[in-house]
Amino acid sequence: MSRNAPSAPHLTAADQPNLWLPYTQMQTAPFPVEAVSTSGSRITLADGRALVDGVAAWWTACHGYSHPHIHRALVRQAERMPHVMFGGMVHE
Template identity: 40%
Template sequence: MKSLLDRDRACLWHPYTQALTATAPLPVARAQGVYLYTEDGRRILDGISSWWVNVHGHSHPKLNEALAAQARELEHVVFAGCTHRPAVELAERLLALLPRGLTRIFYSDNGSTAVEVALKLACQYWQNRGQPNRRTFLTLH
């Protein structure tokens, strides 16, 4: 039987990793709070919150229960042409915290989608204002 790391090397690409010279990835079995636990039982501080995603720690009981409760009702629905009560309620709560003039919320799960949608919203804005040819964007490197 091949080891987990051998199987990993055979089928996965790890982003931001030089595949030819990289050390073996850390075989994480579980996580709790600010710690990762490896397959061999080591406890390691997750100092970057797994790429800044788990800012509240891993496996937080209140968050886990809230996620499970929502998943039992509705885990996901496409937002193009659909809506749901939790999305509206959260948007209303967020808008109450924001400065005047900010009137809409867009939910995104990653930066690439957020930028893509922002560009499309800008195009839609000019289309709706009767200026459909305003579609040029400037980027800085």
């Protein structure tokens, strides 16, 4: 795929200099594909293709995407307190 032919329709070649693609040679890297949703071990792309994530999102999705138990825990925590700094404060 050419750098000047983005696969994400809302992105343009002008967006490329503003995207940091880790572990990528930025002068020759193709424009990235756009992921629109995830579930279990699958990533769905904007063009409708579904990929199996064989690397578990670089080890961050070892239980799969949208795992119900993890999702509920995240929602509970975000509703209670999504973040607080440790600068002079603590929490459980």
